[in-house]
Amino acid sequence: MAEQTSTDLALPTDDPGSDPAPAVGEEDGGKRGSRTAKLLKEGVTACRRLRRELLTTWQDNVMYRVGKPFREAPDDDTVNIPADWSRTKNKQAQIFTQCPTINLRARVPGLAAAAPLAAAALNFELQEKIHAEYAMDECAGDGINASGIMISMVKYLAAFGETVDVPVVDTSTIPPGDLEVMIKEKLIETRPYTPTLYECYDIDRISPARFLWPVEFKGSNWQKAPWLGHEGYMPLTDAKRMGWVEEDEEGEAMEVDELLIDDDLELKQLPVGRYVKYIQIFYRAAFFDPQERHPLKIKRMVLVESRTEGDEEVDPVVDEDFQWQEWVEGTAEVEAVLPSPENPQGTPAQPARQGRYIGMTNFPIKVRTLTTVSDLAIPPSDSEMGRPQVKEMIRSRSQMIRQREHSLPIRWFDVNMVDEEIAALLRAGVMQDMIPMNGPGSNAIGEVARANYPRENFEFMRIFNADLDETWAMGANQMGLEAPGDQSATEAKIVQSSGNVKTEYERSKMLAFFLENAKGVFALMQMFSDFEDYVEIIGPNGVRTLKTWNKDSIPGDYVFEAKPDGAVRVDISQKKAEAINVYKLLRRDPLINPSAPITEVLQTHGYDLSQWLVPPPKPKAEKPNIRYSFKGEDMMMAIPLARMQKADDGPLTEQDIEAAKKMIQLALEIMPAVAEAVPGMVQDPTAEANAKADTTHPGPTASVQPLNRRYENAGTPAATGGGS
Numbered sequence: 001m002a003e004q005t006s007t008d009l010a011l012p013t014d015d016p017g018s019d020p021a022p023a024v025g026e027e028d029g030g031k032r033g034s035r036t037a038k039l040l041k042e043g044v045t046a047c048r049r050l051r052r053e054l055l056t057t058w059q060d061n062v063m064y065r066v067g068k069p070f071r072e073a074p075d076d077d078t079v080n081i082p083a084d085w086s087r088t089k090n091k092q093a094q095i096f097t098q099c100p101t102i103n104l105r106a107r108v109p110g111l112a113a114a115a116p117l118a119a120a121a122l123n124f125e126l127q128e129k130i131h132a133e134y135a136m137d138e139c140a141g142d143g144i145n146a147s148g149i150m151i152s153m154v155k156y157l158a159a160f161g162e163t164v165d166v167p168v169v170d171t172s173t174i175p176p177g178d179l180e181v182m183i184k185e186k187l188i189e190t191r192p193y194t195p196t197l198y199e200c201y202d203i204d205r206i207s208p209a210r211f212l213w214p215v216e217f218k219g220s221n222w223q224k225a226p227w228l229g230h231e232g233y234m235p236l237t238d239a240k241r242m243g244w245v246e247e248d249e250e251g252e253a254m255e256v257d258e259l260l261i262d263d264d265l266e267l268k269q270l271p272v273g274r275y276v277k278y279i280q281i282f283y284r285a286a287f288f289d290p291q292e293r294h295p296l297k298i299k300r301m302v303l304v305e306s307r308t309e310g311d312e313e314v315d316p317v318v319d320e321d322f323q324w325q326e327w328v329e330g331t332a333e334v335e336a337v338l339p340s341p342e343n344p345q346g347t348p349a350q351p352a353r354q355g356r357y358i359g360m361t362n363f364p365i366k367v368r369t370l371t372t373v374s375d376l377a378i379p380p381s382d383s384e385m386g387r388p389q390v391k392e393m394i395r396s397r398s399q400m401i402r403q404r405e406h407s408l409p410i411r412w413f414d415v416n417m418v419d420e421e422i423a424a425l426l427r428a429g430v431m432q433d434m435i436p437m438n439g440p441g442s443n444a445i446g447e448v449a450r451a452n453y454p455r456e457n458f459e460f461m462r463i464f465n466a467d468l469d470e471t472w473a474m475g476a477n478q479m480g481l482e483a484p485g486d487q488s489a490t491e492a493k494i495v496q497s498s499g500n501v502k503t504e505y506e507r508s509k510m511l512a513f514f515l516e517n518a519k520g521v522f523a524l525m526q527m528f529s530d531f532e533d534y535v536e537i538i539g540p541n542g543v544r545t546l547k548t549w550n551k552d553s554i555p556g557d558y559v560f561e562a563k564p565d566g567a568v569r570v571d572i573s574q575k576k577a578e579a580i581n582v583y584k585l586l587r588r589d590p591l592i593n594p595s596a597p598i599t600e601v602l603q604t605h606g607y608d609l610s611q612w613l614v615p616p617p618k619p620k621a622e623k624p625n626i627r628y629s630f631k632g633e634d635m636m637m638a639i640p641l642a643r644m645q646k647a648d649d650g651p652l653t654e655q656d657i658e659a660a661k662k663m664i665q666l667a668l669e670i671m672p673a674v675a676e677a678v679p680g681m682v683q684d685p686t687a688e689a690n691a692k693a694d695t696t697h698p699g700p701t702a703s704v705q706p707l708n709r710r711y712e713n714a715g716t717p718a719a720t721g722g723g724s
Helices: 031-065 083-095 109-130 132-146 176-184 236-241 264-268 387-405 420-428 455-472 489-528 572-586 595-604 632-636 638-645 654-677 685-692 707-712
Strands: 102-106 150-160 164-167 190-193 196-205 227-235 275-284 298-304 318-321 325-328 356-359 365-368 411-413 445-447 533-538 544-549 558-562
Touching (some): 031 083, 031 227, 031 275, 031 387, 083 132, 083 455, 083 489, 102 109, 109 132, 109 489, 109 544, 132 150, 132 489, 150 489, 164 176, 227 365, 411 420, 489 558, 572 595, 632 638
Antiparallel strands (some): 102 558, 150 196, 275 298, 298 318, 325 356
């Protein structure tokens, strides 16, 4: 299938003319542009020469994986061992099986509220529209088996209608027929408008066999390379529509020998259709143009093969500023303005802000390796490193087959003791046949000694497998197989833990590769998502709501985060158990939002949150714990009696106190009658208590000497006031 790059259909971006330096070739009649094109063509030629040497090894890696390791027809007794097939599948499953959920953290405090909406829009785009897991799975196969390198490209695809003139003023009151006439006769001001017919974002794998890179680059951060590119095929009709080729161009068939699969069956199935082969390169302008000062400025160049054959000086069909980044002018420092009658609010101070590029500031081509080798940009893959062991295993197993074929049981017999009739029966070799003998047959018939296969050859097979496990960092435990020999649970746990460390290293590389692609998609969303769309957001209480978003809703810079195991499928039983354990552990913690662990439990068990979760009840105000202590005589007072009669702890009202007074008055009225009926009962307990009390005045108290006088006369009866 033909590759269509996103830039071929990219939405044109108006250039505000604010770039830090003039475009290449504007001041010198195109000389710098032609020099850049020449340098890039030389780089492409050098890359193709190196890639041709690597391609043979890459094709061998893929063919060994699919069980076709022999370039020529092997002997019938040659054994094929597809060791790369199972190991590649196991490692792919361990480092990436699904799109992880991305969380965004705003780098500016004012954008913290927009982070959940931006994350939801990005996750929906990656998981439901782009389906990034396809490209990631394809790239993982390249990094593990084929070439040791993973290449993808982030794209924005768009198709546009014909440009028309639209009014720049409100025309709702003008009849449609009159409006068309006014626009045609230019009676009202208009502007050109190009409608968008279709647009989408995408992530595509680039085959290592069509990847272009500077051969002098030796690092592992490929965004630091001066340029990156790739080759591709475009349908002839699209190339003519874009003006890349002339109308009389006939195109060519797609070349199938530039693939990683080197299969005669695939090569015989030639593609149908006519295509145009092109080279697309993204390069840092400052690396080639001494007048360009900003290191992040990217330019794009497209070369068409049919136009460059035999003429190295043919100009590229495209040589332009990168359409997916935009320059924003810096602002000077603004001093604060104090409030005044003309400006009551005043103006706060604003710091200076330097000019910057927004959008995609890195190459749209993303490159990553699962390991690094000093001064080697493209390291060997796991399959390539294990190739010697696999070849030895194939050779050893083939020798076993040959030995078994040449060690078939052969009988001998003594012609002097066996007559012709018995000899004929022996030669016929009928299975389980009975051979009549005249006397003991041990001396007449016997078996020719066979060559036994040495035990050391079987030991070699064990060594080959051990070497292969070490090369791949994958043993029987990591491949889901039963480990040979006796092994304790502790030993198995240690081996598994060590293997997990190596797997986590490669898993982190794969996750970083995914996030790098996600950042590119998000940068394009911030530039081109003009139309409103809906995305579902899960609130703090698990309530799902739909919110609208466009590029104005997700501005600014964010930090991209994902769970380390978010790209790997976790056993559902284990995930359910972990969610329940977290809920039991944290549900009563005052620092934890209880709806979060409940939501996790329901989601892992597959329940609909909208049907299970309800809004939490409003917390009830905690009532103060008030206690009262009253004596019997206190009941003759209105306030204590009113408090005892009130059903709740609310404040006393005038009605409560009046009711208590009436109750006391009623008690005083009926108490004499009750006292007469009950002998010994006091009619008025307060009156009896007052009668018993002595109300006579005791008189003056004895004078007391000052303290200093008492200390001076200490020890004498007069000083102590007498007494013993």
